[in-house]
Amino acid sequence: xxxxxxxxxxxxxxxxxxxxxxxxxxxxxxxxxxxxxxxxxxxxxxxxxxxxxxxxxxxxxxxxxxxxxxxxxxxxxxxxxxxxxxxxxxxxxxxxxxxxxxxxxxxxxxxxxxxxxxxxxxxxxxxxxxxxxxxxxxxxxxxxxxxxxxxxxxxxxxxxxxxxxxxxxxxxxxxxxxxxxxxxxxxxxxxxxxxxxxxxxxxxxxxxxxxxxxxxxxxxxxxxxxxxxxxxxxxxxxxxxxxxxxxxxxxxxxxxxxxxxxxxxxxxxxxxxxxxxxxxxxxxxxxxxxxxxxxxxxxxxxxxxx
Numbered sequence: 001x002x003x004x005x006x007x008x009x010x011x012x013x014x015x016x017x018x019x020x021x022x023x024x025x026x027x028x029x030x031x032x033x034x035x036x037x038x039x040x041x042x043x044x045x046x047x048x049x050x051x052x053x054x055x056x057x058x059x060x061x062x063x064x065x066x067x068x069x070x071x072x073x074x075x076x077x078x079x080x081x082x083x084x085x086x087x088x089x090x091x092x093x094x095x096x097x098x099x100x101x102x103x104x105x106x107x108x109x110x111x112x113x114x115x116x117x118x119x120x121x122x123x124x125x126x127x128x129x130x131x132x133x134x135x136x137x138x139x140x141x142x143x144x145x146x147x148x149x150x151x152x153x154x155x156x157x158x159x160x161x162x163x164x165x166x167x168x169x170x171x172x173x174x175x176x177x178x179x180x181x182x183x184x185x186x187x188x189x190x191x192x193x194x195x196x197x198x199x200x201x202x203x204x205x206x207x208x209x210x211x212x213x214x215x216x217x218x219x220x221x222x223x224x225x226x227x228x229x230x231x232x233x234x235x236x237x238x239x240x241x242x243x244x245x246x247x248x249x250x251x252x253x254x255x256x257x258x259x260x261x262x263x264x265x266x267x268x269x270x271x272x273x274x275x276x277x278x279x280x281x282x283x284x285x286x287x288x289x290x291x292x293x294x295x296x297x298x299x300x301x302x303x304x305x306x
Contacts, residue, residue, distance in 0.1 A: 037069065038104040038185075039076045040119065041092040050110055052254055057108070059116040068120055075119070076102065086204040086228035089181065093191050093202045102188065109182035112143060113252030122185045125246040129173050137187050137241035140179040141249040142169075146259050149267035153180035154245045155233075163230055167271055173246045178233035183251055193239045194232075203232040 042057060061077070069075055076099070080092040089107065096105045106122065108114060115121070122139060129136035144150045155163040155178040163178045181203070194202045233243060252258035 037073050037075050038102050038106060039078065039092070039096045039099070040106045040108060041096075042077070042079050042108050042110055052113060052258075053108075053110040056114045056116070060108075060114060060118060063116040064119055067117070068123075084228075085181075086201075086231075089203045089228060089232075090201045097188075097191055097195065104188060105186045105191065107181050107184045107186075111146070111254045112182045113254060113258055114183070118183065118249070118251075121249050122183070122246075125173065125249060126185060126187075129244050129246070133175075135242055136173075136244050137190050138179075138236060138243040139185045140176075140243070140245050141183040141251050142245055142247045142261070143180070143182055143251040143253045144259055144261065144264045146253050146255045149271050150259055150264040151271070152264060153182070155179065163233070167268060167275075169245075169247055171247055173244050173248075176243050176245050177237070178230055179243060179245060181229050181232070182253070183249075190236055190239075190241045193241070194235045197239060198235055200235070202235065203228045 040060075042053070064075055078092070078095070080088050080095065082088065083091075092105065092107070096102060104123075104126075106119065108118070118141070122141065126136045126139050129139070140154065142152060142154065144152050151165040151167065152169065154166045154169065154176045156166045157177045158164045166176065191202050194200065236243065250261055252260050
């Protein structure tokens with residue numbers, strides 16, 4: 001008996017639990033034997049993104065039904081609602097933690113493009129990394145910004161910046177300082193730790209941190225962030241949890257067209273040239289003072305004259 005459904009999770013009083021999909025008659029009779037593997041949470045989106053996503057999502061469900069769950073296991077699917085991304089993600093985290101089963105929470109954003117076996121690949125990667133390196137608390141696939149120069153949405157720490165885009169990356173899994181939330185698998189202890197030890201929501205706008213007794217590291221780098229991803233990355237790191245990326249799992253990122261790694265590669269040499277010019281300018285500034293001229297940014301997109 002298998003369960004693959006899409007619903008709004010609601011408390012089920014007679015079972016004393018919160019589930020991520022509607023139970024049918026057979027499952028009500030056998031619910032005591034069920035083990036929830038995890039919760040897959042599709043995020044909201046618009047227009048062409050939704051059209052493509054639900055095509056992908058239907059193939060994901062069919063693949064999972066045939067290849068992933070057993071007769072004693074289930075996957076829960078739910079759409080967490082509408083609102084700011086941080087609110088929607090926190091709603092999903094709350095409902096996941098309120099359930100009595102599930103080892104992981106997987107966010108799938110509707111503006112990403114997914115292969116049908118994405119869940120199986122993420123689980124296999126997490127297991128491989130944990131076996132080789134001791135732990136893999138948070139795992140992301142590799143995808144790219146939706147506008148030029150299409151940098152990968154994975155980050156590493158450099159002096160003065162804990163979230164610098166990682167322009168050069170290997171093909172093997174690597175530890176990162178942060179990542180986007182478009183295809184993000186989170187182990188349950190991470191969310192439990194953030195709520196219990198930090199006593200704050202797992203994700204949210206960084207303004208929520210400013211009035212709390214957080215380390216100077218967080219305060220220093222939090223003021224200009226405009227995404228819900230970095231607060232989660234910071235909060236997880238504060239508790240010693242590690243975030244990994246598996247570049248072998250590559251996704252598309254939808255605007256009016258699909259943005260892929262190939263689009264990023266077209267811009268990468270320009271990014272390197274830009275960074276080299278900035279480094280040289282900073283060096284010259286330190287040696288001789290401000291420059292009298294400024295080099296043009298090779299990534300600037302000029303507006304054609306009509």
